[in-house]
């Protein structure tokens with residue numbers, strides 16, 4: 001096999017997986033090419049590095065096409081490994097980018113705006129939750145730096161929950177699955193139960209569910225409801241954005257539900273009758289993490305769980321001198 005052929009594989013009828021390298025720990029994002037009777041579409045785009053662009057081009061070339069052939073580009077959510085190359089590929093192909101309206105709004109707010117208003121709000125939020133200054137600054141700079149490499153979209157078409165989406169002649173149903181990202185969309189091909197699951201359902205990794213300013217206020221509740229939404233669908237095969245295609249979608253949903261139940265219990269236990277910041281809770285639950293990235297994910301994850309518990313009335317949030325502390329409600333189940 002040539003290297004180009006190894007890069008792509010047909011994972012369902014007319015759907016081809018292209019492995020695109022990422023410059024961070026996840027290493028690979030799966031982009032999916034949909035090809036039918038000379039028509040082409042792409043689901044998720046990869047991160048804007050030279051290696052990433054080359055991999056997308058090589059994947060299309062191995063299938064006999066090029067970016068110019070794309071008639072549609074679908075983006076599952078706003079994270080840079082998914083939306084990153086959409087602007088560039090759109091410039092080459094003239095194809096519309098299809099995404100949820102929230103994905104577009106968040107991508108613009110976080111990644112393409114020259115205004116740092118949201119970034120300042122994020123830094124403030126992190127400090128309020130007890131995150132050390134160095135860590136808060138680093139986290140916000142991460143977002144600011146991305147603005148240099150992500151190109152804005154020329155034309156975007158908003159896709160709503162439940163909408164029928166035609167991609168290269170193949171018909172999919174869009175399923176809005178907020179949680180990992182507010183605007184996350186999965187695509188179900190109802191004719192054979194193939195689900196392009198984005199980052200909502202991954203076979204090995206638990207998708208990060210974090211709290212951010214100005215976004216949906218209870219992302220863990222969203223995520224768990226989105227799991228149940230998929231559980232009710234006749235899915236036969238999951239095509240995830242990271243990891244291998246997996247048929248055991250319903251088992252995976254049950255495992256993720258159990259994972260979050262256990263984490264909620266662990267966080268309540270970590271509070272241990274005291275009033276703690278989210279940053280303190282994250283250190284108790286995850287220990288001292290070596291990378292800034294992991295610390296940022298850990299605090300975000302703890303916050304989404306604490307806010308879920310707060311909405312349930314199982315913890316309360318107290319504010320003193322600009323710092324929030326959470327405390328378990330005595331006798332709370």
Ligand SMILES: [Zn+2]
Nearest residue numbers: 077079180199
């Ligand atoms: Zn993601």
Ligand SMILES: [Zn+2]
Nearest residue numbers: 079081199241
């Ligand atoms: Zn991803």
